[in-house]
Amino acid sequence: MRPGTPPKILREDDDIHPLVGGSLAAIGLIVLAIAAMRFWKAPGLGWRVRIHSTLVLFASVAFMTFAHRIAQILTLAGDGAPQGISSFQNLL
16 A cells, blocks of 8 residues: 555455445444343333343344354465465364
8 A cells, every 4th residue: 555545444355444444333332232232121012022132132142242253264275375264264
Protein backbone atom coordinates (compact mmCIF):
# COMPACT_ATOMS: atom_id res chain seq x y z
CA MET A 1 0.00 0.00 0.00
CA ARG A 2 1.34 3.37 -0.93
CA PRO A 3 1.64 6.07 1.70
CA GLY A 4 -1.41 8.28 1.83
CA THR A 5 -3.84 5.75 0.38
CA PRO A 6 -6.74 4.59 2.54
CA PRO A 7 -6.75 0.94 3.64
CA LYS A 8 -8.84 -1.42 1.56
CA ILE A 9 -11.89 -3.00 3.09
CA LEU A 10 -11.73 -5.77 0.53
CA ARG A 11 -8.56 -7.76 0.07
CA GLU A 12 -6.97 -8.69 -3.25
CA ASP A 13 -9.20 -11.75 -3.71
CA ASP A 14 -12.42 -9.79 -2.96
CA ASP A 15 -12.95 -11.40 0.43
CA ILE A 16 -14.20 -9.27 3.28
CA HIS A 17 -11.33 -8.22 5.53
CA PRO A 18 -11.37 -10.32 8.74
CA LEU A 19 -11.49 -7.21 10.91
CA VAL A 20 -14.66 -6.01 9.17
CA GLY A 21 -16.34 -9.42 9.37
CA GLY A 22 -15.39 -9.88 13.01
CA SER A 23 -16.60 -6.41 13.92
CA LEU A 24 -19.96 -7.02 12.26
CA ALA A 25 -20.29 -10.34 14.07
CA ALA A 26 -19.47 -8.72 17.42
CA ILE A 27 -22.02 -5.97 16.84
CA GLY A 28 -24.62 -8.58 15.92
CA LEU A 29 -23.96 -10.54 19.10
CA ILE A 30 -24.28 -7.38 21.19
CA VAL A 31 -27.62 -6.59 19.52
CA LEU A 32 -28.84 -10.13 20.23
CA ALA A 33 -27.74 -9.90 23.86
CA ILE A 34 -29.56 -6.60 24.33
CA ALA A 35 -32.69 -8.01 22.68
CA ALA A 36 -32.61 -11.13 24.89
CA MET A 37 -32.28 -8.99 28.02
CA ARG A 38 -35.18 -6.77 26.90
CA PHE A 39 -37.37 -9.81 26.25
CA TRP A 40 -36.68 -11.09 29.77
CA LYS A 41 -37.58 -7.72 31.31
CA ALA A 42 -40.65 -7.02 29.15
CA PRO A 43 -43.95 -7.61 30.93
CA GLY A 44 -46.62 -9.68 29.26
CA LEU A 45 -44.35 -11.91 27.22
CA GLY A 46 -44.64 -15.64 27.61
CA TRP A 47 -41.85 -17.91 28.71
CA ARG A 48 -41.50 -19.32 25.18
CA VAL A 49 -40.47 -15.96 23.76
CA ARG A 50 -37.91 -15.48 26.51
CA ILE A 51 -36.45 -18.95 26.12
CA HIS A 52 -36.39 -18.60 22.33
CA SER A 53 -34.48 -15.30 22.43
CA THR A 54 -31.96 -16.77 24.85
CA LEU A 55 -31.50 -19.89 22.71
CA VAL A 56 -30.94 -17.75 19.61
CA LEU A 57 -28.27 -15.82 21.50
CA PHE A 58 -26.55 -19.02 22.69
CA ALA A 59 -26.70 -20.54 19.21
CA SER A 60 -25.16 -17.42 17.70
CA VAL A 61 -22.35 -17.39 20.25
CA ALA A 62 -21.70 -21.09 19.62
CA PHE A 63 -21.65 -20.60 15.86
CA MET A 64 -19.29 -17.62 16.06
CA THR A 65 -16.96 -19.53 18.38
CA PHE A 66 -16.96 -22.48 15.99
CA ALA A 67 -16.39 -20.24 12.95
CA HIS A 68 -13.53 -18.45 14.69
CA ARG A 69 -11.88 -21.76 15.60
CA ILE A 70 -12.25 -23.09 12.04
CA ALA A 71 -10.77 -19.88 10.67
CA GLN A 72 -7.78 -20.29 12.99
CA ILE A 73 -7.26 -23.88 11.89
CA LEU A 74 -7.54 -23.23 8.16
CA THR A 75 -5.33 -20.14 7.98
CA LEU A 76 -1.94 -20.39 6.42
CA ALA A 77 1.12 -20.89 8.56
CA GLY A 78 3.78 -18.19 8.69
CA ASP A 79 5.89 -19.91 6.02
CA GLY A 80 2.99 -20.02 3.56
CA ALA A 81 2.30 -23.73 3.87
CA PRO A 82 -1.23 -24.75 4.84
CA GLN A 83 -1.59 -26.37 8.22
CA GLY A 84 -3.75 -29.07 6.70
CA ILE A 85 -7.04 -30.68 7.42
CA SER A 86 -5.40 -32.93 10.02
CA SER A 87 -5.56 -29.91 12.29
CA PHE A 88 -9.31 -30.46 12.41
CA GLN A 89 -8.65 -33.14 15.00
CA ASN A 90 -7.40 -30.43 17.36
CA LEU A 91 -10.85 -28.86 17.22
CA LEU A 92 -12.35 -31.66 19.28
